[in-house]
Amino acid sequence: MTDALTTETPDAEKLASLKQLTLVTYILYALSVFTGLTAIVAIIINYVKREDAAGTVYESHFTWQIRTFWWSLLWAVIGWVLVWVLVGIPILIAAGIWAIYRLVKGFIYWNDGKPMDVK
Template sequence: MSDALQPEENNGVSLRTLTHIVYGLFALGLISAGFLGVASIAAIVLAYLKRSDAAGTLYASHFDWIIRTFWWGLLWLVLSAMATWIFIGWLTGLVAIVWVVYRIAKGWLALLSGAAPSPEL
């Protein structure tokens, strides 16, 4: 008599919306110059948590792109901070920040066009 309930196909936020949220949080953390650095950390945690749900989809490449951008950017910013005592760290830090902004913009624009971020550069 009673029909079994079928699980809903679209529970919660879609992966596309979630990917936009991750890019937005990462950009907010970067724009705020560290004052809202928690937003960047939240973006990376969210990307790690949802990466397995996105496996085999277009969004998996976006989560990987964001995660790689975070870790490489953090590495170069830490190395730049250590190199500030020889004054070259300021320049390399600026280059690292520009690179992270470029990667966020490139990935987000690829998401808006429905494509995976391309790995060149």
């Protein structure tokens, strides 16, 4: 009976730790709107802890966050390059709204304990 308890506890602890870490990364991405640097910290965490999240509900959240980061970065660069011809401003606004949508949706799914649909 002791073995059953010890084998279940690490899984529960691992899930609780991953849940907290996933929240931290969502917060870091949200703070990046003001600082920018926190997104770099969050993407590093995502890549370093991605293997630990494999096979859990949080694996999809890590994938969601990683894709959000890279696509946001791409559209931000395109927007900044095109800002000189005035096309970049709408691109930057759209990219910002899209990133906020992704963060809010991810947080809601995290709060409900649901995986992200990242097919």
